[in-house]
Amino acid sequence: MVAASRKVCDAVLSLQHCLGAVQQWMQENGLRLNPDKTQVLRVGGPVDGGLGNSLMFGGVALAAKSRVPSLGIHLDLMLTMEMQVALVVRTAFFHLWRIARLRPYLDMGALTTLVLALVISRLDYCNTLYVGLPLKLMRKLQVVQNANAAARLLTGVRKYQHISPTLAMLHWLPIRFRIDFKVLMLTYKALNSLGPRYLAERLLPTSSTHVTHTSQEVRLRSLTLREARKERTRNRAFSAVAPRLWNNLPPESRTAPSLGTFKNQLKTWMYRQAFPSS
Incomplete structure (x- = not known):
């Protein structure tokens, strides 16, 4: 119990420092944050989770919420969507x-x-x-x-x-294929330095491949259960889903020389998977 409380305190301090840095950067660049419109969501646990009113931002105590909107997406505690x-x-x-x-x-x-x-x-x-x-x-x-x-x-x-x-x-394409299409596009970008670095860091090539689209095809290593720590979301994490989808692609798609070529090949392949009789 003491260890859990200490983790919450450490998380609050870390988030407090991050908020302060963001606020300072915005002030230096002529921007302004509204503390009254800032909300906190503790994912994967109780609404409060020991946070109480300990998190301060611009002199305003930020209370934890059960659901928060973010860029048009409504997120809940357990990410059930x-x-x-x-x-x-x-x-x-x-x-x-x-x-x-x-x-x-x-x-x-x-x-x-x-x-x-x-x-x-x-x-x-x-x-x-x-x-x-x-x-x-x-x-x-x-x-x-x-x-x-x-x-x-x-x-x-x-x-x-x-x-x-x-x-x-x-x-x-049906909904499931449209979702997989978006994940695979992100995967290709991450592997070819066309996407954010934090996504590329979540993709690990197998020992027999190299992360270069100009050489042999890239195959990705799937996460173990220990590596995918969160049981509720381990099958939904990018680092777990991307390798499974990527390794199922035909070799010519994984070695596509450009994003445009990959996109065309991917849509054609998915169309055949979704409508085999067409």
């Missing part, structure tokens, strides 16, 4: 309802633009956070894309008709 998925689904159906009322007055091109801008973009926004979510949550997102929703609105496919041919015709 349930609230986020619910909000995305509700907003998407609202926009689909509005677009449906305009259908008699717009051509296919205009309708497609509206659906992509107002609905599909919301499904794709930060969708790497949906990796490894329970099937019930993934189904809610998939319903927006197909059954009674976006694809049916555009094509007029009836409720009980199979939706896969319609998605293939529209060249819309």
